[in-house]
Amino acid sequence: EDQVTQSPEALRLQEGESSSLNCSYTVSGLRGLFWYRQDPGKGPEFLFTLYSAGEEKEKERLKATLTKKESFLHITAPKPEDSATYLCAVQDNSNSGYALNFGKGTSLLVTP
Amino acid sequence: SQTIHQWPATLVQPVGSPLSLECTVEGTSNPNLYWYRQAAGRGLQLLFYSVGIGQISSEVPQNLSASRPQDRQFILSSKKLLLSDSGFYLCAWSVGTGFTDTQYFGPGTRLTVL
Structure with a gap:
């Protein structure tokens, strides 16, 4: 059973068209939820860490929020350079504490 | 600032051949180190982690091993690659106790086993 489910799998937006990516998770005890951006052929780039429900973090056009069951990555007025795969990962109490359990990602394409 | 290096960037190897991928971190001491694999259509999977020299923990049984000299x-x-070992291998580092530490990834190695 997947611990982390991301939706949609792929998203195409026009430049300036705001939207949200979803990350649903099922864990016994959440230690942290992480968002990364991954460009093709590159390693994931860290964006945010969220620790508790109600927490929000922002960086430029991106805003991450967290509830007890899911996290959203809101993209406001996206630009073509925001095109990438966005990965969500959780760290929970059920494993060694070091592993990040990743979703399969949302592939975002922003067209001019 | 911290920097993480991986090499080679790409590798094509025949089935049954040996493998050695290297990862080095600069600008930090006593990092926790990780090896992940990203296979097509699947999320990143943690293979090994290490909290210190000579200390290796394996998360999944497999044909691979790790060392921290x-x-x-x-x-x-x-020692002998399988077709199923193909994938994108990522090294990562963090500092701290491991719990809720942010992990930072390297550029990755694309391995194709033929």
Whole structure:
């Protein structure tokens, strides 16, 4: 059973068209939820860490929020350079504490 | 600032051949080090992690092994590669106790086993 489910799998937006990516998770005890951006052929780039429900973090056009069951990555007025795969990962109490359990990602394409 | 290096960037190997991938971190001491694999259509999967020299923990049974001969060096190896070992291998580092520490990833190695 997947611990982390991301939706949609792929998203195409026009430049300036705001939207949200979803990350649903099922864990016994959440230690942290992480968002990364991954460009093709590159390693994931860290964006945010969220620790508790109600927490929000922002960086430029991106805003991450967290509830007890899911996290959203809101993209406001996206630009073509925001095109990438966005990965969500959780760290929970059920494993060694070091592993990040990743979703399969949302592939975002922003067209001019 | 911290920097993480991986090499080679790409590798094509025949089935049954050995493997050695290297990862080094600069600008930090006593990092936790990780090896992940990203296979097509699947999320990143943690293979090994290390909290210190000579200390290796394996998360999944497999055809691979890892070693940490120096504080900031992490090596992924295999004696005989399988087709299923193909994928994108990522090294990552963090500092701290491991719990809720942010992990930072390297540029990755694309391995194709033919």
